[in-house]
Amino acid sequence: MGLQDNAISYGSALVLSLLLLPVLTQGCDMFTGRWVKDASYPLYDPSTCPFLRREFSCKNNGRPDLDYPTFRWQPQGCNLARFNGVDLLQKSRGKKIMFVGDSLSLNQWQSLTCMLHSSVPKSPYTITTQGTISTFTFQEYGVEIKYDRNVYLVDIVSEKIGRVMKLDSINDGNNWLGMDTLIFNTWHWWSRKSWDYIQIGRNITKDMDRVAAFEIALGTWGKWVDTVVDTTKTRVFFQGISPSHYTGALWGEPAAKSCAGQTEPLLGTNYPGGLPTEVGVLKRALGKITKPVTLLDITMLSLLRKDGHPSIYGLGGRTGNDCSHWCLSGVPDTWNEILYNYMI
Structure with a gap:
């Protein structure tokens, strides 16, 4: 995975203990750790990323x-x-390389394209959109970085009775074939009702428990991976649950009503409020897939970044308060740095 087992030094005692650790190039847990200040970061200046969307451009x-x-x-x-x-x-x-999911996938796709563009700023590129799919092409390398907006992964179909979410159908999966790398994501929209009915088999209902529906949809997606994807040719990742920060009590600051005004991460290794329920649901669903799928388990490291959201410096400006998406440059760059460590 291209990992090094040299540890950053925070004091002689810690250095000694880390030097005694076994070599972890294959077994390193990339998702347990802490945030440290580093004068060589960020990896790019967002002002030099001309295609960066306004909602992520906090600076x-x-x-x-x-x-x-x-x-x-x-x-x-x-x-x-x-x-x-x-x-x-x-x-x-x-x-x-294709990201499939909601606006958190868009956040990560924008991050990766900015990171790559800053590495080859004079290399020509094109950005095209066809239907739900946006494609960023580095022409010199023939590399396509794609984003397919599909917020639930399963299908939503317009029928006579209205918009029907079909928890056991993934016809849109045809858009994802032929990729070398797929990075999936869903959850952000499950608390919102953007459908009229939910269907499982022949059973149609107005609504159901959203976490239960989420788990059924993940099971459908997992069966699609097992049935359709040739994982000898396509590497499959799932972007873990990206958290929001709207309740300060969860990070030990009850007076904070949201992420607004937060300027520093939590400096420990654990989040006082614990992991969201949906993380366990996702891991349970992934455990049922027989083909290899790599979880980018970014929830905990992102939970520690209460300071990383646009808050009032996003798309809505001072009329909104976005504590769900992430500023760029910022936290999604780390998600992509971890993805890079898997891909090299």
């Missing part, structure tokens, strides 16, 4: 504190290989 939207992109994720017992965009493009020549 350009006037955010006054600029420490939030200067933290690096430090796993316990090993180091992440630093992201190298030229290396990734060279190793991905002629290949297609």
Whole structure:
């Protein structure tokens, strides 16, 4: 995975203990660790990413504190290989990488395209959109970085009775064939009712428990992976649950009603409020898939970043408060740095 087992030094006692750890190039837990200040971060200046969408461009939207992109994720017992965009493009020549999911997938797709563009700023590129699919092409390398907006993974079909979510159907999966790498994501929209009916087999209902519906949909997606995807040709990832920060009591600050005004991450390794229920649901569903699927288990490291959201420096400006998506540069760059460590 391209990981090094040299540990960052925070004191002689800790250095000694880390040096005694076994080599962890294959067994390193990249998702347990802490955030540390690093003067070499961020990996790119968002002002040099001309296609960055306004909702993620917190610096350009006037955010006054600029420490939030200067933290690096430090796993316990090993180091992440630093992201190298030229290396990734060279190793991905002629290949297609696709993110499939909701606006958190869009957040990660935008992050990766900015990271790569900053590595080869003079290399020509195109951005095209056809239907639900946006494609960023690095022409010099023949690399396509795609994003398919599909917020539930399962199908929603317009019928005479209205919009029907079919929890046991993935016809849209035809859009995902022929990719070299797939990174899936869903959950963000499950608390919102953007359908009129839910169907399982012949059973049609107005609504049901959303977590239960989420688990059924994940099971359908897992069967699709097992049945349709040739994992000898396509690497499959699932972007873990990206958390929101609207309740300060969960991170030990009861007076905080949201992420607004937060300027520093939590500096420990654990989140006082614990993991969301849906994380366990996702891991249970992934455990039922027989083909290899890699979980990008980014929930805990993202929970620690209460400072990383746009808050009032997103699309809505001071009329909104976005504590769900992430500023760029910022936390999704770390998700992609971890993805890079799996891909090299």
